Amino acid sequence: MLNNLLIEVESNRVIRVYLFENCDLEELLDMRDDEEFDSEWMRVYDALNEFEIGDFEKKKIDNIREKSFLKSYNLSGLGDIASCVSDDFEIICKAYLTNYNDMWVNSLIMSYVNGKFPCGRLEKTEYDIKECMKKLCKK
Numbered sequence: 256m257l258n259n260l261l262i263e264v265e266s267n268r269v270i271r272v273y274l275f276e277n278c279d280l281e282e283l284l285d286m287r288d289d290e291e292f293d294s295e296w297m298r299v300y301d302a303l304n305e306f307e308i309g310d311f312e313k314k315k316i317d318n319i320r321e322k323s324f325l326k327s328y329n330l331s332g333l334g335d336i337a338s339c340v341s342d343d344f345e346i347i348c349k350a351y352l353t354n355y356n357d358m359w360v361n362s363l364i365m366s367y368v369n370g371k372f373p374c375g376r377l378e379k380t381e382y383d384i385k386e387c388m389k390k391l392c393k394k
Contacts, residue, residue: 257315257348259392264319270326274372280333286374287339295359303349316348356384364391
């Protein structure tokens with residue numbers, strides 16, 4: 256599935272200009288710093304760091320992070336936005352690899368599926384991690 260995600264990122268089907276157009280990018284960044292988003296993001300990040308990820312998978316994750324950073328930077332022109340997207344894709348990859356089925360991280364994935372830059376209060380989803388990844392990888 257990570258190979259499919261990489262293809263989607265490289266093919267501009269996951270990270271597209273509509274994530275950033277007609278948006279106040281600084282406001283989007285501020286919304287990511289809001290307590291609700293930031294505390295959930297850190298909770299998931301910390302939980303996922305408890306899992307052991309093999310070197311082969313780490314290299315795949317790093318490749319996806321690099322490609323997502325570059326795509327986001329080219330589309331938004333902001334390194335901070337690109338860093339957020341890259342960090343999100345690290346969480347997404349680790350959640351999938353560890354089968355970490357969490358409503359918040361699944362909602363994060365669905366934000367990308369729905370073409371919305373994840374920030375503020377995320378729209379809740381009832382999909383599980385595998386369903387979310389299937390949707391993300393077939394866009």
